[in-house]
Amino acid sequence: MDEALIPEGVQRCSAKTFFFWTLPWLALLAWGGLSAILVLLLALNQTNMTNIFAFALWIVFDLSVIALGAGAFFTGFLTYIIGKKELKDIINAAVIIGFICYSGAIGMLGIDIGQPIRGWFIFWHANVHSMLTEVSFCITCYLGVLAIEYVPIILENRKLDEIKELRIFGHNMHHIMALFAATGTFLSFFHQGSLGGMFGVMYARPFAERWDFYVWPTTFFLFVFSAIASGPAFTILCTKLTEAITGKKLVPKAAIQLLAKICGWLLTGYMVLKIADTLIWALDIAPNAGLGLTDFYKEGPYGIWLLVMEIIVCGILPAVILMSPKHRENEKWLIVACLLNCTGIVINRFVFTIVTLAIPVMPFDRFWSYLPNWQEWGIAMAVIGYGFLLFSLSYRYLPVFPKEKELNP
Amino acid sequence: MTPLSFEWKWIADYFIFMGLLYLALAVVACGIAYCLIRTWLDLHYGESPTAETPAEISYRSRYSEY
Numbered sequence: 001m002d003e004a005l006i007p008e009g010v011q012r013c014s015a016k017t018f019f020f021w022t023l024p025w026l027a028l029l030a031w032g033g034l035s036a037i038l039v040l041l042l043a044l045n046q047t048n049m050t051n052i053f054a055f056a057l058w059i060v061f062d063l064s065v066i067a068l069g070a071g072a073f074f075t076g077f078l079t080y081i082i083g084k085k086e087l088k089d090i091i092n093a094a095v096i097i098g099f100i101c102y103s104g105a106i107g108m109l110g111i112d113i114g115q116p117i118r119g120w121f122i123f124w125h126a127n128v129h130s131m132l133t134e135v136s137f138c139i140t141c142y143l144g145v146l147a148i149e150y151v152p153i154i155l156e157n158r159k160l161d162e163i164k165e166l167r168i169f170g171h172n173m174h175h176i177m178a179l180f181a182a183t184g185t186f187l188s189f190f191h192q193g194s195l196g197g198m199f200g201v202m203y204a205r206p207f208a209e210r211w212d213f214y215v216w217p218t219t220f221f222l223f224v225f226s227a228i229a230s231g232p233a234f235t236i237l238c239t240k241l242t243e244a245i246t247g248k249k250l251v252p253k254a255a256i257q258l259l260a261k262i263c264g265w266l267l268t269g270y271m272v273l274k275i276a277d278t279l280i281w282a283l284d285i286a287p288n289a290g291l292g293l294t295d296f297y298k299e300g301p302y303g304i305w306l307l308v309m310e311i312i313v314c315g316i317l318p319a320v321i322l323m324s325p326k327h328r329e330n331e332k333w334l335i336v337a338c339l340l341n342c343t344g345i346v347i348n349r350f351v352f353t354i355v356t357l358a359i360p361v362m363p364f365d366r367f368w369s370y371l372p373n374w375q376e377w378g379i380a381m382a383v384i385g386y387g388f389l390l391f392s393l394s395y396r397y398l399p400v401f402p403k404e405k406e407l408n409p
Numbered sequence: 410m411t412p413l414s415f416e417w418k419w420i421a422d423y424f425i426f427m428g429l430l431y432l433a434l435a436v437v438a439c440g441i442a443y444c445l446i447r448t449w450l451d452l453h454y455g456e457s458p459t460a461e462t463p464a465e466i467s468y469r470s471r472y473s474e475y
Contacts, residue, residue: 126410128426137430145437168451172444179440183433 005159005397009405012396021392025385032382035375036111044114048373055353057372058112061380063195063349065101066139067223068342070231072098072146073188076181078262089255092153092400093242094235099146100390104383106143111379131194131201138191145184149177153398189224196223199352206289207296208356210281218277219352225273229266230345232259233318233338240335242395248408250401260334264322267341271315278311299367302355306347314344 001015012018038046049056075094079087110116122136155161155170193216200210200217210217236259243250282293297304321327321337328334358368372380394400410416410427417423 124410124414125416126427128422134426141430141433141437148437148441165448165452169444169448172447172451176440176443179436183436183440187433 002397005157007156007158007397007399010399010408018392018396022389025388025392028381028385029389031378032380032385035378035382038375039111039114039379040116046373046375048371048376050368050370052368053354053357053370055357056370057376057380058108060346060350060353061383062105062108062112063353064346065105065383066195067192067227067230067345067349068234069098069101069105070188070192070227071233071235072101072149072231073142073181073184074228074231075235075259076149076177077185080178080181081185084258086252086255086258089401089403090235090239090251090259092398092402093239093251094232095146095149095153096391096394096400097235097238097387098231099143099150100387102139102143102146104386106139107386108379108383131198134194135191135198138187138194142184142187142191145180145187148173148180149184152177153394153400156399157397188227192224192227193220196220196352199356202356205356205359205361206286206291207359208352209285209289210277211285218273222270222274222277225266225270226345226348229263229270230341232263233267233341236260236263237335237338237342238391240331240338242391246395248404250404250407252403252407256334257328260322260328260338261325263338263341264319264328267315267319268323271311271319274315275311278307296355296359299360300358300369302351302358306351306355310344310347310351314340314347318344 006012013021035046047056071094075087075091078084079091110119113119122133123140126133126137152170152173155166160166161170196219197216199208200212200219202208208219210219212218213221236256239251239256286293286296294304297307318337318340321333322341328337354370358370360366360368412419
């Protein structure tokens with residue numbers, strides 16, 4: 001039925017099978033749509049967010065997908081600016097994953113701000129001293145850049161490619177992609193950093209506060225570092241998942257191994273800095289606020305196990321696996337390491353968003369707990385459904401993996 | 410926000426913050442404009458070999474060759 005749209009020389013499942021594959025993702029989108037309608041019509045009281053938890057599940061999801069989507073800008077940076085030619089075999093997938101992550105995050109933020117009709121206020125009435133303003137500017141602009149990077153891939157659809165004007169336009173865009181990649185790197189660096197900086201400057205909350213390096217708290221740099229260490233791992237995971245579902249080899253081993261090796265080095269560097277930062281926080285910043293490390297973890301479900309999980313299980317362990325060529329080349333170990341790496345980043349964003357708000361800051365204050373309700377989960381799950389749907393459509397109708405034909409004769 | 414907005418202040422903070430935003434937007438806009446003009450020139454003057462014959466394989470399928 002849709003054979004004319006499928007790239008030449010590759011095999012795809014039947015339209016009927018593809019339709020059934022999309023059903024669960026459409027169901028997630030429907031759940032999210034219903035939740036969005038309720039929240040937009042009846043306001044944010046449809047959620048379990050309160051004045052204490054103004055940042056909740058959606059912000060954890062936002063920060064996580066934005067960090068995991070960093071594979072797009074960092075792979076682009078390595079491919080176009082540093083000149084790692086092997087990564088050209090995976091850059092399309094990285095761009096699509098990045099686009100899904102950022103557009104999903106912005107869609108979710110549109111619901112989170114309560115009145116999306118006033119969303120433009122942050123641009124027009126900008127507070128130039130706010131890190132959130134910087135984040136908003138950079139995320140929105142970077143989504144534009146990702147859309148520009150996505151356009152040439154869409155224009156390569158078999159039918160669109162027959163239109164001479166579009167083909168030449170896509171070709172010309174491809175030739176100056178380094179310019180867009182450089183702009184994307186600049187924008188990404190600042191919004192990833194400012195997302196972290198936003199927590200580091202919470203001087204009234206010793207759990208999140210960090211010391212400053214020039215005008216930025218250390219969390220600024222740690223968020224950038226963690227995003228570039230985990231984003232490529234997420235790209236590898238998505239590629240491996242696509243290979244497992246389709247039963248095909250899609251990306252040459254050299255590209256995956258190079259990305260995994262870079263991931264390993266970055267994760268190791270990040271862990272060194274993260275451990276140093278945690279020690280300074282525990283031994284200097286917290287005591288200066290009259291608190292000890294254990295004071296932060298004595299109430300509620302968020303115990304010190306979170307710190308152990310984040311640094312040891314989901315930090316040091318995947319770094320060791322990815323740094324060892326023997327383990328990295330083993331498919332199972334590679335997937336385990338990437339999975340742990342991505343889990344670590346989600347735990348980090350969760351801790352900074354939720355645990356920071358849950359821990360009491362005043363002697364008379366108490367521990368606050370929060371559990372998202374179905375409307376909040378609905379919006380979050382819709383992003384996952386949207387991601388699966390868009391990536392599936394892209395894989396089916398666009399030449400996402402340039403070496404697919406060669407690797408599957 | 411632009412220098413014409415009532416909230417604008419003629420201080421370094423505003424120049425740096427808004428200046429970098431407008432710089433990024435200008436770079437992206439110039440890139441797109443370049444592509445559009447180049448496409449128009451290619452179509453009308455046939456400077457690019459790609460304008461002459463339709464490609465049998467789409468560009469990104471030959472991505473590694475670029």
